Amino acid sequence: MTPPDQYDHEPPDGYPAEYEADVVLRDGATAHLRPITPDDAALLVAFYARVSEQSKYYRFFAPYPRLSDRDVARFTQVDYHDRLALIVTVGDEMIGVGRYERTGRRTAEVAFLIEDAHQGRGLGQLLLEHLAQAARENGMARFVAEVLPDNRKMITVFTEAGYKVAREFEDGVIMVEFDIAPTDTSFGVMQAREQRSEALSIARLLTPGSVAVIGASRREGTIGNALLRNLRDGGFPGRLYAVNTDTEVDEIEGVPAYPTIREVEDTVDLAVVAVKADMVADVVLDCAAKGVRGLVVVSSGFAEIGDEGRQRQRYLVGLARSYGMRVIGPNALGLINTATGVSLNATLSPLMPSKGRVAFFCQSGALGVPILADMAGRGLGLSSFVSAGNRADVSGNDLMQYWYSDEATEVVLLYLESLGNPRKFSRVSRRLAGRKPVIALKSGRATQGVPVGQLVRRSQLPPATIESMFRQSGLIGVDTTGELFDVAQLLAHQPLPKGRRVAIVSNSDALTLLALDTMAGCGLEAAGEPRNLRADASASDFGLALSEVFADDKVHSVVVIYTPPVQSNGGEVAQVLAAAAADSEKPVVSTFLASRSVPAELRVPDEDGGAARGSIPSFLNPQYAVGALAKATQYAEWRRRSDSRIPDLPEVDTAGGEDFVAEFLQRHPAGRELDEADRQRLLSFYGIPVLPAFPVLSADEAVDRAADLGFEVILKATAEQWRMRPDLADIWRHIHDEDDMRAAWAEMTHTFGVASDPARAQFVVQKMAPPGVPVVISTIEDVSFGPVVTFGLSGVATDLLGDRSYRMPPLTTRDAAEMVREVKAAPLLYGYRGSDPVDISAIEDLLHRVSRLTLDLEEVVRLDLRSVLVSAQGATVLDTRVRIAPNEKPRQDTPARRLT
Incomplete structure (x- = not known):
């Protein structure tokens, strides 16, 4: 298999490269969409030969077995403005084409032809979206199409696009006509399709039936050996293969070995790649020939090493996408899925996390291993984990699309080093946060630094922009990894608060004061006086105080602080606390025996032996507990927001x-x-x-303009160097007559030192507001x-x-x-x-x-x-x-x- 060429020669003049796009199809596979060129003649002929006679009939309304040379020239030679054709390719084959041709000043006729083997994969909808966008940019506002009545698939493409479609039946043909301006409905349709397809593309990576480690090794301490061991020891139930170029090796770590992935007898869904960077492209071609659905590239030597590596990385991603595959990495730690029946640990971490309800996307491979260890120490189970390294393809946006519909995930954690597409990030995260809590830690906020290897456009905006975007999208922004897990620990086990009023039950005056100080700084309110118990308070003392606060409708959340007296392990207090909280919808956080997890005494076990909802998390001190509660409260308020809509604006043209x-x-x-x-x-x-403001260059002009306005005006210097200067008055107000104006002119030109050249101040006269x-x-x-x-x-x-x-x-x-x-x-x-x-x-x-x-x-x-x-x-x-x-x-x- 050879790499696909987008064009045999340089693209023609006027070729709109901005219309090129890698796209995800309905089944989660990828393809490449681009404008057609004259060099695509052979590609078009081969494509047309694979199309069924019925599909050709639907396109041309008559038998049309083959394209003439004149047809090929007409279809491949377009001006990219009034006539445009977009094709979809997989590998070196065309699988679909759509085109529009202008028929009026603001109208164009649109048509499609999809290869039969690829119909039902959403190509028609994708082509329509991209053609409509190009047509709008080229001054068109309306599409028309002719469709045969029994061509139901094409009628569906138009009617389900979200546009308001008008249909008429004329001479045995349905005439379809619709405006192509985006509407709320069409946006909603596109975004729903985007979410489904991108989620499925990630599901293909996270739920493979078979995995091959390419670059597997018998030598301990090597990356290939570690990956194979972790997959095997993590309990992956599917088929596992080792790929090593050593033809003498038939097994590695008890796993069948092959010299290339092409020689594996069965299908392979996921390939984990750990070979030298200059070998990865050949591996991708082998995987494409084998029908692999996705790649995890652990290999380094890409964008993180400079220009040569950046070019290699771009080629890797383009090549993989062109053959329908998504890529995690390169330079990635890998991915984990703890779901029953999957148990996939395709990472360099030997630690397989326990099953849980928290999902985690992490860009840093170096941080990934200690993060997994920290979560295990807290008893915080994972549903899935992806560490994307250079994030050349699969990003946090893709994972959020997947977790939006993943029933195993209830809380999402993001550790972000860069935002490759902030607008999409904001849109996707806002949609996800409306359904599930999303806790985000962004590094490099103060410096706008971007890690080596991550190819992003560098923003010139201040760090506050990211914080504002998080608030706008409903994300729970945190400053440290500790805070990230503190908030996750609360949200994974407790309900959301219904308000800001917090009750404290404590047997430590000192720790109660710390909790109250933290609440004041976080915007939480004390629900009455804290229930301060004696240092040696008994379980019954705690039980009485807890029953009061849980029964109080004015209490929205509860903080419990327990420091044990001598000769006490807290077991009886834990039982009382668990029993009091069991039937309540109020979230409870605790500082219980200085534990930093969900203590066994406060745990409600789930079917997998972990901590189920209703378990009460404990924090090292009440400051951490209250801080996490404050973040959860702010998020709950965002979820309850009302009247949040994009308003209709009159007088907009x-x-x-x-x-x-x-x-x-x-x-x-x-x-x-x-x-x-x-x-x-x-x-x-x-x-x-x-x-209106009227420029003036002299006192006489200023007087005349003020008179035209009926006076009651101002004189203002608008030159940038004098605006808003605290030591200079750039505006003279309340000018009632000619004398006032001349006095203002004399004083301001003198103050600014522009008496000889008033134009430097850029004076204007304006009516008083x-x-x-x-x-x-x-x-x-x-x-x-x-x-x-x-x-x-x-x-x-x-x-x-x-x-x-x-x-x-x-x-x-x-x-x-x-x-x-x-x-x-x-x-x-x-x-x-x-x-x-x-x-x-x-x-x-x-x-x-x-x-x-x-x-x-x-x-x-x-x-x-x-x-x-x-x-x-x-x-x-x-x-x-x-x-x-x-x-x-x-x-x-x-x-x-x-x-x-």
Whole structure:
């Protein structure tokens, strides 16, 4: 088997490489999607020869046994704008093609042909998604198609796409017509299909029936030997094979051995690869020929070593995906699945974790082994574990898609060193967090550092952006691995709190004070006075206090602190605590005998001998217990949020905005900042009025402009070096007449030292706005995160302190509300020290409009509402800045499904 070539020659002029994508099919296998080229003629002819006569008839409405040379030329030679064809390939074969051809200014006809052996794998839906996205980018808004009535599969492709489809029957043919603008329904359909297919692609890795270790060795201390031993000793019940090039070896560690994977008689589902880096590509081809479904590449020598390794890594992933295989790694620790009947330990860790309800994704191989040991020490069982190393293919996003529907997983842990696709991460994690707790630890937040080997776009945003994204998505962010496991220990065994009120039952005054201090710092409330018992309190004393707090409707959670007196092992207290908590829906955490796990005395055993739900976790001290409880409480509040929807916005003209941007880039191909008139026009498409500001170059001009406005104006210096300077007044307010204006002009030009050259200050005259609190709303197009919306109060102090909130659009009503309220200076908006509260809804409306604009118009790379005055009567936008530039690096999370 030879590696597939995407093209025999250089692609033609105008070839849109951005339309290329690796995709996951309905059955979890991968394929490659790309635009057709003239060099695909032979590929098309071979494909067409494999298509059944019935499928050809459905495509052309007549017998069409073969393609003429003219047909081949017409189908392979397209302009990629008005005529576009996308093909799907697996290996070196085409398995499907879809095309559109413009029939009007905003309309195109669309058609598909899928090889019969690959029908039912979701190719039609994938091609439709990618064709629709390309057509929208090329100015089309509507697809039409002709379908024979008995071609039910193709009718289903259109009707199940989530678009509103109109059908008419004419001359024996069904005429299908629909708008291709994305809708909530079409997004939902695509994302549901994405989740199912990506989850299945991971299931193929985690539930193999047979595994081969390629690079297995008899020599102890080698990676190949360790992998084979761990698989065998972990209890894997399926078929296990060793692959070693030594032709004299017929078994290794009691496992049948073969010189190549091709020579294994039976099928192989999963290959664990531990050979030298320069041999991995040949191994991938052997695996493809054998029909292997997935790879775990433990080998190093890829992107972590530099440019040569990066090229090798890209080739590895592209090659594997082209043959339908997903890849964990390279440079990976491996994967574990503790499910009954699987017992898969395809890692370098000799420790097979106990079965549990917690799943873990870890990017660091070096950290993976101690993490597994720490979890075992806490008695925290695992459902599955993946350590992805360089994360060249399978990522945390893929695992979250799998765990979303995995019934064995109730809590998800993420240790992240980088975010390859933050927009998709935010979307997928938010969906998962709505169903299961997700606890995340992100390293490198302070430095934005990315480990060697992980190929990601480096963000320029501040670390607070990631923390805000976690909050927006409902993730439980933690700062240490200890905290990661503390919170997991609580959520794996106890219910979610229904509020913030916490009762304390303790026989240690000192530890009670620690718990109260921690609660105050975490935002939890004490439910009355703590039940402080004597140091030698008996089990009955604890029982009486516990019965009171569990019966109290004002108590939402319970902290129990037990330090044993001399000659006591706490067994009787444990029995009383377990009995009191057994019938309660209130979460209980404890500091019990300084244990850092679920003590045997507080454990409710499950069918596998582990700790079932209802077991009471213990922490080393009450600070850890309360900290974990606070995180669980915050998550529970996020889950209970109401009125969280993306609002409909009146007075939004998306098409007008898109046309404006296209016209602007025709005039300024390199991009630039917009002038006042263009800013006003662009923002008007999204219902954002701006109080006009008029540039002036002299005192006479300023007087004339003020007179035109009827005075009651301001004079403002807008040059960046003088804006918001604490030592200079950049605005002169309350100018009532000509004398006021001339006095203001003289004073400000003197202060700024620009009397001889006033143009340097960029003075403007503007009508006075109603007094209010100044705020700033901005958005920036980040190379990694895509659009990010920022909110804060205006002023030097808030700039210096970084008092800003961040969110990734689209914003829900709750997102916008939280953005306003979470900045530290927010009390100024709510009537601080007797001032009038401002119109918060006006701020939230502006946030939604800016969010919508930046989401719709990717070329708006920077937008600042630099000065917005908010009063009780509403918000007035006074000063803006906008930059439009060509989109050199498209956003990573597009509507059409693709692997990134």
